[in-house]
Amino acid sequence: MTKKVQVSATVNGETVDFxxxxxxxxxxxxxxxLHLTGAKEGCNNGNCGACSVLLDGAPVNSCLVLAVEAEGxxxxxxxxxxxxxxxxxxxxCFLEGAALQCGICTPGFLVTAKALLxxxxxxxxxxxxFELAGNLCRCTGYDKIIKAVLAAAKNLQEAN
Amino acid sequence: xxxxDYTAPSTIADAVSLLSQxxxxxxxxxxxxxxxxxxREGLREAGIVIDVKKIAELxxxxxxxxxxxxxxxxxxxxxxxxxxDVCTAYPALTDAARIIGGWQIQSRASIGGNLCNAxxxxxxxxxxxxLNAVALVAGPNGQREIPVADFCTAPGRNALAAxxxxxxxxxxxxxxxxSSAYQRFIPRNEMDIAVVGVGSWLQLDExxxxxxxxxxxxxxxxxxxVFAAEASDWLAGKPATEDTYRQAGELARKSASPISDxxxxxxxxxHLVGVLTQRTLAKAVQRAVAQRAAG
Ligand SMILES: Cc1cc2nc3c(=O)[nH]c(=O)nc-3n(C[C@H](O)[C@H](O)[C@H](O)COP(=O)(O)OP(=O)(O)OC[C@H]3O[C@@H](n4cnc5c(N)ncnc54)[C@H](O)[C@@H]3O)c2cc1C
Ligand code: FES
Ligand code: FES
Numbered sequence: 421m422t423k424k425v426q427v428s429a430t431v432n433g434e435t436v437d438f439x440x441x442x443x444x445x446x447x448x449x450x451x452x453x454l455h456l457t458g459a460k461e462g463c464n465n466g467n468c469g470a471c472s473v474l475l476d477g478a479p480v481n482s483c484l485v486l487a488v489e490a491e492g493x494x495x496x497x498x499x500x501x502x503x504x505x506x507x508x509x510x511x512x513c514f515l516e517g518a519a520l521q522c523g524i525c526t527p528g529f530l531v532t533a534k535a536l537l538x539x540x541x542x543x544x545x546x547x548x549x550f551e552l553a554g555n556l557c558r559c560t561g562y563d564k565i566i567k568a569v570l571a572a573a574k575n576l577q578e579a580n
Numbered sequence: 581x582x583x584x585d586y587t588a589p590s591t592i593a594d595a596v597s598l599l600s601q602x603x604x605x606x607x608x609x610x611x612x613x614x615x616x617x618x619x620r621e622g623l624r625e626a627g628i629v630i631d632v633k634k635i636a637e638l639x640x641x642x643x644x645x646x647x648x649x650x651x652x653x654x655x656x657x658x659x660x661x662x663x664x665d666v667c668t669a670y671p672a673l674t675d676a677a678r679i680i681g682g683w684q685i686q687s688r689a690s691i692g693g694n695l696c697n698a699x700x701x702x703x704x705x706x707x708x709x710x711l712n713a714v715a716l717v718a719g720p721n722g723q724r725e726i727p728v729a730d731f732c733t734a735p736g737r738n739a740l741a742a743x744x745x746x747x748x749x750x751x752x753x754x755x756x757x758x759s760s761a762y763q764r765f766i767p768r769n770e771m772d773i774a775v776v777g778v779g780s781w782l783q784l785d786e787x788x789x790x791x792x793x794x795x796x797x798x799x800x801x802x803x804x805x806v807f808a809a810e811a812s813d814w815l816a817g818k819p820a821t822e823d824t825y826r827q828a829g830e831l832a833r834k835s836a837s838p839i840s841d842x843x844x845x846x847x848x849x850x851h852l853v854g855v856l857t858q859r860t861l862a863k864a865v866q867r868a869v870a871q872r873a874a875g
Contacts, residue, residue, distance in 0.1 A: 425586065441583065442583075442584060442585055442586035442629070443581045443582070443583050443584050443586075443619075443629075444581075445581075445616075464620065465617045465620070465621070466613055466617060466681070466684070466685060467771075469682065469684055472684055475687070478658060478687035479683050479684045479687055480684050480687045480688055481684045481685070481688075484611075484612050484613055484616050484617070484685075484688065485612065485688070486586060486609075486612070486616070486629070486631075488586045489588075489612075489631065489633075532683060532684065535683070536683075549769075550769075550770060551682075551683050552682075552683075553682045553683075553769070553770035553771050554681060554682020554683050554684045554685060554771060555682070
């Protein structure tokens, strides 16, 4: 019989220890054990991106990561994107640009878009569309999301 | 998901002995983008999952102009196309790595996993065959090499024997004036399974006008990815012109034996083989020439 495993990781800048079953997904543990419910379960098979988190800086689908694999890793969820009570420019631009309707996809888009802007502060529309292809949205038709990311990139650059 | 145990050995020897010890009920985990989906959907079962990402040899990405490329079986796609030397020397490989799923998938998905999963439509395999990659495998009886063209045996089946682990893929050093390309056809722009995929590699002569040798490989047109031998052999000695690429496309169509399914009819797939062979050859020539101008 399998036994629970103790895992120690850094989540949104804080050291976190948790117990998990070896077959539990990171998404499951984030939501059910750590009560970080920002990452959403859309498809549970890697297609929708609603469960996106950063694992050591890289965007991943947390439904396709085992929680035990997080040992020693740094994880950022959508809850870790705002700093000192200040929304991240991406969050601000999503709000101002009405880049969401039901909002289920939004945490995933924010996390992936943050990874993109961290890597490429001035992406073209085409680059944004390509890198966000793993995030699906059933409501917005994507245009407002892409525009919000472009606006956030501009704001971030002007702030620097 | 049905319960299973998890272990993450740090050496090849430990991984191989774990595989033998749990013969039949152990599953290797690389990026998990195939296996975790299959376990969750009950398509496969595991008593224990062996995570091989902590084994240094399986995370290798050593690109050297004289000895070639050693690509660890579990190195993720994003790391591969993030390496400028690999993009320059083995563009068919990075073309494929860049379009396997979206970014979240590419952060995790490995070429070793893509190969071992042995889908007829796997994007990396035609590129690996065109680039003449060899799989290095470790097992209870030591190590052996398998040419990638012989690695897949049927949909979802590969040539690994019980207890064997794929360690790495070895690519020959790039020869002068050679290059490669991989392209697939899908009905949308990203995130879909190839209707057809074609990988081409070729080497030009000194002048850049004549093809010295070429390798063309096809995906999603047979139970396994296939080497298009007739087209590849015919290309040697031909001028690097559009007419040559078109004729090679005609020959490559003969190596395709597709089925009709929801992604496309057999007839449409055969047509696509011709088109993509032509385009990947043209792209590979363009790249080989550009490299020559730069270098
Ligand atoms: C949303 C989504 C989109 C996708 N899009 C594409 C696509 O566009 N093109 C495409 O080709 N594929 C696609 N895939 C499939 C998958 O991402 C790829 O096949 C990927 O390359 C698998 O690699 P992995 O490291 O995740 O493998 P894993 O899932 O870890 O392993 C795959 C299989 O190989 C075995 N294995 C892995 N490593 C070894 C080893 N070293 N030795 C022996 N056996 C091993 C595993 O046991 C398992 O059976 C997609 C998957 C998802 C979920
Ligand atoms: S829930 Fe993970 S990708 Fe959809
Ligand atoms: S806002 Fe509803 S799915 Fe994107």
